[in-house]
Amino acid sequence: MAENQEKGIIGRARGMSISLLNATPQLGMWQATGTAIAQAPNLTELREPESGGSNITFDAHGHSIRIAKPDDDGGLTLLKTQTKILSSPAEKGAVPEDTDVESGRQSHKHHSLRRRQTLKEKHKSDRKEKWGPTIKNGMKAFWVFFLTPSGFFITIYGLNVVAWGAMLFFLLLKAAPAMCHPSCEDNSSPRKIWLEIDSQILNALFCVTGFGLAPWRFRDFYWMMCSVHFHDQKAMRRLFNQNKAWFRPPAWFTEHESWPNGEDKMTFTGERAPPTPMWKLAFTVDMMVLNTLLQAVLCYFMWHYNRINRPSWATGTFIALGCGAAMLAGVMSWWEGRKVKKIEGPEVKIEEVMVESKA
Numbered sequence: 001m002a003e004n005q006e007k008g009i010i011g012r013a014r015g016m017s018i019s020l021l022n023a024t025p026q027l028g029m030w031q032a033t034g035t036a037i038a039q040a041p042n043l044t045e046l047r048e049p050e051s052g053g054s055n056i057t058f059d060a061h062g063h064s065i066r067i068a069k070p071d072d073d074g075g076l077t078l079l080k081t082q083t084k085i086l087s088s089p090a091e092k093g094a095v096p097e098d099t100d101v102e103s104g105r106q107s108h109k110h111h112s113l114r115r116r117q118t119l120k121e122k123h124k125s126d127r128k129e130k131w132g133p134t135i136k137n138g139m140k141a142f143w144v145f146f147l148t149p150s151g152f153f154i155t156i157y158g159l160n161v162v163a164w165g166a167m168l169f170f171l172l173l174k175a176a177p178a179m180c181h182p183s184c185e186d187n188s189s190p191r192k193i194w195l196e197i198d199s200q201i202l203n204a205l206f207c208v209t210g211f212g213l214a215p216w217r218f219r220d221f222y223w224m225m226c227s228v229h230f231h232d233q234k235a236m237r238r239l240f241n242q243n244k245a246w247f248r249p250p251a252w253f254t255e256h257e258s259w260p261n262g263e264d265k266m267t268f269t270g271e272r273a274p275p276t277p278m279w280k281l282a283f284t285v286d287m288m289v290l291n292t293l294l295q296a297v298l299c300y301f302m303w304h305y306n307r308i309n310r311p312s313w314a315t316g317t318f319i320a321l322g323c324g325a326a327m328l329a330g331v332m333s334w335w336e337g338r339k340v341k342k343i344e345g346p347e348v349k350i351e352e353v354m355v356e357s358k359a
Contacts, residue, residue, distance in 0.1 A: 047137075054140060066348050068349070222235075224282055268344060273340040291322055298314075301314040
């Protein structure tokens with residue numbers, strides 16, 4: 001019995017580790033921030049009464065989305081956020097077949113030659129919200145973003161980095177003369193002590209992402225090697241799922257699959273962004289791995305030496321290099337994400353309306 005219990009514990013631990021490796025967290029604070037900004041609602045969307053405004057919502061990654069449901073003619077219709085909905089098994093755009101009411105079976109209907117309206121065309125309105133409701137919609141959108149897991153982490157983490165980084169910057173500028181006692185360069189002065197405290201806190205914050213996300217970063221690096229050198233379909237599908245907020249897969253992948261998981265993605269504008277050059281995805285993945293390696297070097301200097309005998313150049317150099325690598329990945333994700341959104345519009349999540357049966 002003890003042996004079975006031990007096998008059960010090992011099996012659960014193995015299953016948990018596999019599920020964690022298959023998860024798709026944002027791989028860095030700068031990348032998460034960049035994709036969130038690229039997908040954030042703009043002023044035009046905030047002023048749209050139907051396709052934006054109070055109907056803007058966010059997914060777990062903090063990316064703005066619109067919720068739609070299949071309509072009678074096989075197209076999509078946006079739902080208001082207040083509508084009671086159930087998640088569809090095909091969350092990313094698989095539209096169910098039309099149902100033949102007389103036979104009680106599902107069957108394909110011949111679609112008319114007239115092109116269906118896109119969500120953008122169907123819900124376009126000539127009326128624009130006034131500035132008061134627009135500001136209210138913007139504040140509401142930020143609050144919904146803040147309540148998402150990624151939005152909460154980005155906000156709290158970003159505020160800490162900015163606050164402690166600003167304090168370090170002003171200490172380096174000797175902006176607090178009261179802390180220079182007996183002198184600014186004296187090792188026992190409050191300025192020198194707080195420089196060390198600040199540096200260690202920032203180092204700890206960078207360790208959260210640099211080491212905490214390292215398994216997923218090296219996993220993506222392996223998938224990238226498989227995709228670039230062997231055109232591995234499975235690896236490419238996983239990379240797309242990880243970076244779908246800003247990356248579109250190459251032609252050699254989409255030729256074999258109409259869209260990942262065999263689903264036909266329906267976009268807000270009815271258009272699809274062209275494939276993203278693979279070198280941009282490789283650059284982003286490499287920068288994430290480089291950030292982890294540079295963080296390890298920074299930790300060596302921060303933890304192996306004390307504040308008196310530590311090389312004066314080491315802290316600033318490796319903080320700058322580590323932040324620079326992560327920031328380049330974030331800028332790339334933001335730049336490509338805004339291009340994807342400009343073509344496809346906000347992401348569409350397809351749901352089914354809950355139908356309450358009457359007795």
